[in-house]
Amino acid sequence: MSNHLPAGAGNGGGGGRAGDSGLRYPSNGKTIYHRPLNRTKTAELSKAAFAYLFAEMVSYAQRRVTGIQELEKRLNLQGHPIGLKLLDLLLFREPPRTQLRPLNIIALLHFIKINVWTHLFGRQADRLEKSSNPDTPDEFMIIDNEPLVNAYISVPKEMSQLNCAAFAAGIIEGVCDGAGFPARVTAHTVGDTGGSGSNNGSGGGTGADGGRGEGGEMWPGRTVFLVKFQPEVLEREALIGAKS
């Protein structure tokens, strides 16, 4: 009698009962569980295919939106689940010694700058900065000089506020949320801060502005991902820092 209890305790039953649950296997019998999680270094995807798909994603998100904010929000939402999954996948691929959950903001941002960026775009992000403004200690910036996602996107003049890297921002937000650092991540074209709206275009960057002028000219598409953590993250950070 006791032998039958555990089988009934679960809600799915063993693999042998797969037929009962209505599950259908692929014809070659290989499910997602039969495929390896590790990829070889050379397994890269075609950039053209990505550009095509991403253009479709943008135009899909653009349907029935009322403004640029909403469009960026939709792109952000498309990226979010990817970030959540990447976090687990990339840590799984780490060698066991360094397989550590990020415990503080710096470790998390380094993980994003190095591991996530290398996985997604084949190189590291260009810079990592903390907001110098003392009023906003919760703001961090990940800077990419020419984001791959924007490479083949031409933004019309009347939508100059738009930065389609909101999709990548969504991925970052997913990684942060998953790791237990709830944050709000937005993408901004740096040219916006000082110059006129025309700076965003591929030929822009002529409106040089003080300190950032040089970078703006060299990298017209430079994008800043502004990571704004929730107050409870900083609170916990202070507590952990005080303990150790």
Add this chain to the structure above:
Amino acid sequence: MSYYFAIIGTQDNPLFEYEFGTSKQGGDGMARFTEQARQLNQFIIHSSLDIVEEVQWTNGQMYLKLVDRFFTSYISCFLTASNIKFLLLHQPPSSSSSSSALPHPSSSASASTPSLISSSHHHPPSSTSVIPSLSTLTGGSNSSTSTLTGGTSRTSTSIAANPTSPQTEEAIRNFFAEVYENYVKAIMSPFYRTNMEIRSPVFRARVAAAGRKYL
């Protein structure tokens, strides 16, 4: 040794649960929890979540080892990067033999006594009247004779007897690592969203296989 394994999501919601027994030392892989204990197990696991949340910020490792203990139930934890908790409750056999009914005393006796062959021949007829599934029981004790007469395993160093020994810790680490691999595969499905229940029978079979292999 009986095990209760649960995957807990980020909202403290159960995503997956599975009960099994040891397959080492001729165990038949069946859990020996009493009906009461099985319901209690869920509460024990749930209460240990508090301790997990305390430990998780002091240690970046995924495997948090033994985190909690409730009488004879030991709880080990593995925490994935995205805050999904794998919790394994393990209970050494000594406690369950006192509380559970007939099938256990015979199997624990056969695992500890050296004059094993005679005892295993004696016991099944006596239990025939009570236990309907005789075939599985004799199958289990037969395999235990083969391992024990080989003289490879001793009860004192076995995983079952020492829930806190390094061997047990290592075995559970291996178990968690294998489940983690399959969990990552499960979430790679584009249709899976965080905190969804894992229903795949393939996943369940993989967890069962990991349990048989290491525990």
